[in-house]
Amino acid sequence: MDSSVIERIIDKHHGEAGSLIQILLDIQNELRWLPGAALEMVAEKLQVPMSRIQHTVTFYKAFSLVPKGRHEINLCMGTACHVRGATRILEMIETVTGLQPGETDADMKFSLDTVNCLGCCAIGPVMEIDEQHLGKLVPDRTAALLKKYD
Amino acid sequence: MSEFSLKIDGKDVAASDDMTILEAAQSAGIAIPTVCHHEKLEPFGGCRLCTVEAEAGGRTSLVAACIYPAQKDMAVKTRTPQIDKIRKVLTEQLLAYAPESEVLRGLAREYHADKDRFPKEPSFCILCGLCVRYCAEVKQKSAVGFVERGPNREISFVPEIAAKECWDCKECFPLCPTSALQAAYVLTRSLTSFKSTAQPEAGKQAATNTVPQ
Numbered sequence: 001m002d003s004s005v006i007e008r009i010i011d012k013h014h015g016e017a018g019s020l021i022q023i024l025l026d027i028q029n030e031l032r033w034l035p036g037a038a039l040e041m042v043a044e045k046l047q048v049p050m051s052r053i054q055h056t057v058t059f060y061k062a063f064s065l066v067p068k069g070r071h072e073i074n075l076c077m078g079t080a081c082h083v084r085g086a087t088r089i090l091e092m093i094e095t096v097t098g099l100q101p102g103e104t105d106a107d108m109k110f111s112l113d114t115v116n117c118l119g120c121c122a123i124g125p126v127m128e129i130d131e132q133h134l135g136k137l138v139p140d141r142t143a144a145l146l147k148k149y150d
Numbered sequence: 151m152s153e154f155s156l157k158i159d160g161k162d163v164a165a166s167d168d169m170t171i172l173e174a175a176q177s178a179g180i181a182i183p184t185v186c187h188h189e190k191l192e193p194f195g196g197c198r199l200c201t202v203e204a205e206a207g208g209r210t211s212l213v214a215a216c217i218y219p220a221q222k223d224m225a226v227k228t229r230t231p232q233i234d235k236i237r238k239v240l241t242e243q244l245l246a247y248a249p250e251s252e253v254l255r256g257l258a259r260e261y262h263a264d265k266d267r268f269p270k271e272p273s274f275c276i277l278c279g280l281c282v283r284y285c286a287e288v289k290q291k292s293a294v295g296f297v298e299r300g301p302n303r304e305i306s307f308v309p310e311i312a313a314k315e316c317w318d319c320k321e322c323f324p325l326c327p328t329s330a331l332q333a334a335y336v337l338t339r340s341l342t343s344f345k346s347t348a349q350p351e352a353g354k355q356a357a358t359n360t361v362p363q
């Protein structure tokens with residue numbers, strides 16, 4: 001881990017303890033996970049107890065304590081997407097990627113997670129890959145979409 | 151700071167605006183049950199066992215006495231059939247997590263709670279936060295904290311801090327209304343190589359601790 005990245009982010013927020021969540025989010029965006037060493041640096045520089053950092057990073061789903069793949073898939077399993085067949089989409093993603101929700105593959109290509117309502121039920125079933133929303137999914141097209149990523 | 155009086159269970163009680171309903175009641179010798187409250191700690195309002203009925207300005211509401219500020223001319227009832235029922239159900243729910251807790255069993259007797267009403271899910275911890283808050287607020291060590299959320303929420307010791315601080319302190323153990331805290335600590339101890347790192351630190355601690363605080 002490059003500690004200058006963490007230092008730069010902390011400096012950007014003036015090392016303020018009140019910016020804890022924003023700092024963690026920036027680190028998460030930059031490294032796409034939160035390594036233990038990064039959390040220790042944050043605790044030290046912000047003078048925030050490690051137990052509070054743990055509380056925060058395990059509370060919000062936006063944080064990950066394990067490395068994520070190059071492409072993060074968030075499949076919506078909310079009510080609207082569910083009734084429009086999200087379960088079958090999930091099965092298809094699981095078949096294509098070999099992943100269960102919460103997992104990342106060995107060559108770090110995909111991470112798969114499920115979420116509960118992305119807020120665009122009208123185009124359900126929806127998944128989000130690398131922050132791009134892909135709607136009106138059907139299993140076949142989902143498989144074809146996934147093949148485009150490398 | 152202004153002084154005023156309010157009525158609690160029909161009794162006139164003197165209070166000031168920095169007092170909670172619970173503090174006002176206690177000063178008048180009126181008992182309100184609490185689980186997550188501790189006088190040395192900031193009010194938390196986690197368990198709701200201290201729920202009372204408060205009437206102020208023509209409105210009656212159910213409030214948590216440990217966090218709700220006492221107000222002039224407020225009329226508080228600490229026991230009504232509705233309050234008893236709330237406390238009964240809360241106790242029944244908590245007992246599903248900590249069936250052996252003496253504190254909860256006492257409340258169960260008082261409020262006729264059925265200890266077997268809900269299927270047992272013994273996590274033993276009822277998330278009252280007494281240990282977490284005591285460690286952070288009184289000891290200022292934050293060796294123990296909450297992790298995860300919702301149904302997965304639990305307490306967790308930070309091994310690096312616990313190895314240094316906990317062995318000589320353990321002041322949070324007697325605060326726990328269940329036996330969970332001690333169990334969690336023992337588990338942390340057994341999972342980490344406490345022995346090798348903790349001993350020299352423990353020696354240092356013992357030396358500084360002889361100074362009266």
Ligand code: SF4
Pocket residue numbers: 274275276277278279280281282305325326327328330331
């Ligand atoms: S371990 Fe005990 S004191 Fe700590 S939060 Fe759980 S029930 Fe409360």
Ligand code: FES
Pocket residue numbers: 076077078079080081082116117118119120121122124125126
């Ligand atoms: S339920 Fe999927 S976007 Fe709302």
Ligand code: FES
Pocket residue numbers: 183184185186187194195196197198199200201214215216217
């Ligand atoms: S004692 Fe008031 S909410 Fe727990």
